[in-house]
Amino acid sequence: MKSLARFEENPLLSPAxxxxxxxxxxxxxxxxxxAFRWRGKTFLVLRVAERPLPIPGRVHAVSRExxxxxxxxFAADDPDLVAEDSRVFIHRGRKYLTxxxxxxxxxSGDGRHFQVxxxxxxxxxxxxxxxxxxxxxxxxxxxxxxxxxxxASPHGVGVALARxxxxxxxxxxxLIFPPENKDCTLFEEKIxxxxxxxxxxxxxxxxxxxxxLASSPDLRHWGNYSCIAATxxxxxxxxxVGAGAAPIRTEQGWLVLYHxxxxxxRYCLGALLLDIDDPSRVIARSREPFMxxxxxYETSGFFGNVVFSNGHTLEGxxxxxYYGAADEFICGATLSLSDLLETIH
Amino acid sequence: MKSLARFEENPLLSPAxxxxxxxxxxxxxxxxxxAFRWRGKTFLVLRVAERPLPIPGRVHAVSRExxxxxxxxFAADDPDLVAEDSRVFIHRGRKYLTxxxxxxxxxSGDGRHFQVxxxxxxxxxxxxxxxxxxxxxxxxxxxxxxxxxxxASPHGVGVALARxxxxxxxxxxxLIFPPENKDCTLFEEKIxxxxxxxxxxxxxxxxxxxxxLASSPDLRHWGNYSCIAATxxxxxxxxxVGAGAAPIRTEQGWLVLYHxxxxxxRYCLGALLLDIDDPSRVIARSREPFMxxxxxYETSGFFGNVVFSNGHTLEGxxxxxYYGAADEFICGATLSLSDLLETIH
Numbered sequence: 001m002k003s004l005a006r007f008e009e010n011p012l013l014s015p016a017x018x019x020x021x022x023x024x025x026x027x028x029x030x031x032x033x034x035a036f037r038w039r040g041k042t043f044l045v046l047r048v049a050e051r052p053l054p055i056p057g058r059v060h061a062v063s064r065e066x067x068x069x070x071x072x073x074f075a076a077d078d079p080d081l082v083a084e085d086s087r088v089f090i091h092r093g094r095k096y097l098t099x100x101x102x103x104x105x106x107x108s109g110d111g112r113h114f115q116v117x118x119x120x121x122x123x124x125x126x127x128x129x130x131x132x133x134x135x136x137x138x139x140x141x142x143x144x145x146x147x148x149x150x151x152a153s154p155h156g157v158g159v160a161l162a163r164x165x166x167x168x169x170x171x172x173x174x175l176i177f178p179p180e181n182k183d184c185t186l187f188e189e190k191i192x193x194x195x196x197x198x199x200x201x202x203x204x205x206x207x208x209x210x211x212x213l214a215s216s217p218d219l220r221h222w223g224n225y226s227c228i229a230a231t232x233x234x235x236x237x238x239x240x241v242g243a244g245a246a247p248i249r250t251e252q253g254w255l256v257l258y259h260x261x262x263x264x265x266r267y268c269l270g271a272l273l274l275d276i277d278d279p280s281r282v283i284a285r286s287r288e289p290f291m292x293x294x295x296x297y298e299t300s301g302f303f304g305n306v307v308f309s310n311g312h313t314l315e316g317x318x319x320x321x322y323y324g325a326a327d328e329f330i331c332g333a334t335l336s337l338s339d340l341l342e343t344i345h
Numbered sequence: 346m347k348s349l350a351r352f353e354e355n356p357l358l359s360p361a362x363x364x365x366x367x368x369x370x371x372x373x374x375x376x377x378x379x380a381f382r383w384r385g386k387t388f389l390v391l392r393v394a395e396r397p398l399p400i401p402g403r404v405h406a407v408s409r410e411x412x413x414x415x416x417x418x419f420a421a422d423d424p425d426l427v428a429e430d431s432r433v434f435i436h437r438g439r440k441y442l443t444x445x446x447x448x449x450x451x452x453s454g455d456g457r458h459f460q461v462x463x464x465x466x467x468x469x470x471x472x473x474x475x476x477x478x479x480x481x482x483x484x485x486x487x488x489x490x491x492x493x494x495x496x497a498s499p500h501g502v503g504v505a506l507a508r509x510x511x512x513x514x515x516x517x518x519x520l521i522f523p524p525e526n527k528d529c530t531l532f533e534e535k536i537x538x539x540x541x542x543x544x545x546x547x548x549x550x551x552x553x554x555x556x557x558l559a560s561s562p563d564l565r566h567w568g569n570y571s572c573i574a575a576t577x578x579x580x581x582x583x584x585x586v587g588a589g590a591a592p593i594r595t596e597q598g599w600l601v602l603y604h605x606x607x608x609x610x611r612y613c614l615g616a617l618l619l620d621i622d623d624p625s626r627v628i629a630r631s632r633e634p635f636m637x638x639x640x641x642y643e644t645s646g647f648f649g650n651v652v653f654s655n656g657h658t659l660e661g662x663x664x665x666x667y668y669g670a671a672d673e674f675i676c677g678a679t680l681s682l683s684d685l686l687e688t689i690h
Contacts, residue, residue: 088550093578095550095551127571128570128571128572131551152551153551153552154551154552154575155548155551155552155555155572155575156546156547156548156549156551156552156553156555156572157548157549157550157551157552158570173568173569174568174569174570174571175568175569175570175571176568176570177523177570178522178526178544178546178557178559178570178572179546179547179548179549179551179552180525180546180547180548180549180552181523181546199523201501201523201524201525202501202524202525202547202549203500203501203502203524203525204501204502204524204525204547204549205433205440205502206440206476206497206498206499206500206501206502206524207498207499207500207501207502207524207525208501210500210501212523214523215566216566217562217563217566218562218566220568220569221560221561221562221563221566221567221568221569222566222567222568223518223519223520223521223565223566223567224518224519224520224565224566225473225503225519225520225521225522225523226472226473226519226520227473227500227501227523230499230500233438
């Protein structure tokens, strides 16, 4: 897309820019930030994935119990150990994660140079979050900010909701979607007297990782489910889809940025346009992605060939997109909203 | 278990006892009934799976659009046709079902001899139900009956809620859980001012087909999710678990009957005991199943080695269990509640 311009400063943040939350750990990845404007600044809600410092001949798993990180250590040559990929291994039928993610703020005056806060946000202590919290979307409704993020545990990956007005005091509403669910983002205003969100459950024998809509009277309890975007066989989004940050109100309808992956797990970005009064009605959808992984920091990293956005800020027609690249770095790009709307008709 | 007694009349209902809903179709299975007492009679909400009459050399798929059943026909030797099992096949990447289920009432004066109603219940017309509705649980709250059932479509299998006071007029609240979800049953009273239900979402890379709890202010919107029963490696319920009919209030706590399957898909029945004031707290769980498929009508059929219960009626200490056997027949059994409670401590 013509108006898409990556920041020259990319990547904006790398694991080397982020201190681990405690001694004995290192930051493996910093990725998939939520984004918001507040008090004249741009803030990111980083996903920081950390792990115990390596010890030769050992393999570490990490989990959380309340405020404690628990490290479980195995001999690397343990015959009962089966590695799935860089993120997961199995020992005697039980799954373990090699990293655990928390959420951390970073702030910037110009939206390009970010200062990372030293401590994690005080979230992630639910029983359903012992394997960490990930990929936060931030929506502002009135003077309150709402955070929706993936919560992982041995019971699966669901979605939790937390709210804050000052980014110091948070209240958590617990899990609002059970497994398997992620990629949840709230609409920033009521439609016909109900709250709405997009989310990404997974149909198992029928269906798949599709984008669904739900509505709520209070943001904590959800119902009225309908599917609005399935994967498309043979296309760039044939394998999975999931919504990005809060839908953007435009004159043509709600603009939803989403990621799609093909069967090689190459992640690109596309867009949906939903009816302004009935967001279950899809008006248009990108034929081709408007953004693909092409830069070296997007094609190589912890998990290569990924651009994944769950945060943006908007000024007039200019959308600033923050995105995770190769599951390891945080990057930025700008584009024209009207230009994007034209590509999806 | 000593007090468990199968009805001598078993199976109570077979496909031959049920007329198809329209010409050109046959009933393949009648199974997994919800159950309730009303106006001095016992009622079952049957799941009736029907299919187009066979034509040699052809394979049929069936789906529903509003009130119409749509039959799609393929040559049996079509090289693009891949059969998954007796229920599902794939053609050019798209999944089709060989049968479609609807819900149908049957009634009885003695709880053993049932008369099947001639027409389906007027449910199942949602866009998310084009592949049918299945496995209904019936809960009574006040003078209203609530039906929770699995809704299948190419977008996945979720749970829908409908309500009725007279079994003639129904109102449907749409999908209350998105895919993958089934085995949903409502508690028949509020606990600490909230409604509760059990349901069965599926964690994908972490977790699995586990029993979860949720709460609601209005039965239509749900939140506050927590996992209360996972599968147990190496046990009879190692592969999947799911709740049966409405939890039973006892002096020891909420008694929940559930089904568990092992890796050979042998389905047995067990029980959970939940704290009466906080149903997220599990007090006890069956070590061994209290009922296993052993009778010929349970071990052989459309899908053998299955006992699956989602309906029961209660009179004093005597629980009458209605259950699907081998995914083809409907059977009954009685047992003593106090006897069952003793086995799970």
